[in-house]
Amino acid sequence: MYVQQTFDTRYAAALALRSFASTVREKELAEPFVPITLAIYDALLDDDEEVRDVAAQAAASMTGKATFPVAAADTMAPWMAGRFCRVPHFRAQVASRMVGHVVGVAAPTEAALSWTPAAAQLEVAMRFDDALFAVEDPNLFVDEVREAERWARVLAALPRIDPDESVAALEAWTADGLRTLVRLAEQRGDGPLGWTAKADVFAVCSRVLRSAVALAGLSRDSSPTMVDLLLRFRTAGEATGVHGTLLSMADHHT
Numbered sequence: 723m724y725v726q727q728t729f730d731t732r733y734a735a736a737l738a739l740r741s742f743a744s745t746v747r748e749k750e751l752a753e754p755f756v757p758i759t760l761a762i763y764d765a766l767l768d769d770d771e772e773v774r775d776v777a778a779q780a781a782a783s784m785t786g787k788a789t790f791p792v793a794a795a796d797t798m799a800p801w802m803a804g805r806f807c808r809v810p811h812f813r814a815q816v817a818s819r820m821v822g823h824v825v826g827v828a829a830p831t832e833a834a835l836s837w838t839p840a841a842a843q844l845e846v847a848m849r850f851d852d853a854l855f856a857v858e859d860p861n862l863f864v865d866e867v868r869e870a871e872r873w874a875r876v877l878a879a880l881p882r883i884d885p886d887e888s889v890a891a892l893e894a895w896t897a898d899g900l901r902t903l904v905r906l907a908e909q910r911g912d913g914p915l916g917w918t919a920k921a922d923v924f925a926v927c928s929r930v931l932r933s934a935v936a937l938a939g940l941s942r943d944s945s946p947t948m949v950d951l952l953l954r955f956r957t958a959g960e961a962t963g964v965h966g967t968l969l970s971m972a973d974h975h976t
Contacts, residue, residue, distance in 0.1 A: 729770055736765045736776040743783035753809045759784065759802050760815060764824070766795040767864050796872065803876045808883060816880065817892040819873045820933045822866070822926070837891070840899025840930050844906070847922035866925035874932035878939050893937055893948075899930035900951040907958035918965040931955075931971040938974045949974055 727735075739762050746755070762784065765777030774791035782788035785801045806812035818824065821837045880889070910917050918924055931952075938948040952972045959969050 729773070732765070732768055732770070732773050733776070735761070736768070736773045736780070739765060740776050740780040740783070743780040746784065751805055753806070753811065756802075756806050756809055756812045756815070759798070759806075760812075763795060763798045763802070766791045766798065767869075799872050799876050800879070803879055807880050810888070813880065813883075813886070813888045816873055816876050817888040819869065820877060820892060820929060820936075821895055822929055837895055840895060840926060841902040843926045844899075844902060844923065847920065847926050848917060867928045870925070870929045870932045874936045877933065878936040880940070882940060889937070889940070892933060896930060896933040896937060897947055897951065899926075900934050900948070900955060903927060903930060904951060904954045904958055907955055907962055907964050910962065912959070912963045912965060916963065916965075918968055924965070924968070927968050928971060931968060935971065935974045 739758065742758065743762065751759075762777055762780045765773055766781060768774050768777065778789065778791045778794045781794040781798050785794075785797050787794075787797050789797065802812065803816075815824075818837070821840075822843065823837055877892075883889075906917065912918055918927060934948045934952055938952065952974050955964075956969055956972045958964075959972070
């Protein structure tokens, strides 16, 4: 999800972002600033505390709210949405981050082409890993469940734009993922050590469910489908003991 660079490279980049952010004025912010603000956001999730702290200072210059990195990320996401919500590149990034991808693309269609279907993500996440040595994640600081919740709030607040290729692609990805979750919930018993207990599986489930709830609230043509699939997942999940947190995520009234 995040490209690995050496600490020196990432720290130097954070310093450059902080320097740039300190010179920007609110009225100057426009579409070309989307990649820079996203880079600041991503630096807030860096593995190293030194990089995160510098990124938090850059974020404070942008948002006007000085705080620690995790809270800065909570502030930065809706702050970007308030300024770039109609910019295609930003909307494509919101959709991609709900899918679990961070891609540097200029067009929404290019973003969708790089997405891995939710069913395939779940298949990989559910595989039994019998490797002798564990492979360390690229970035241990990133909480994928928190990321899904954070960007779902942004997604839910996006104004409707027609046509909207990014959201349409996300709707298709999410509906496919929900159908997979319904099938799994109907066919598999769960519980404390069941199929949703694995962290990677839980993260994929959370992305699908958070995305579905946000899309169901956008009053789009496909919303009835999302609502129906969420209800089917809750019904099947309650019967087979699916993790209660996931069931609560599937409540589109919350």
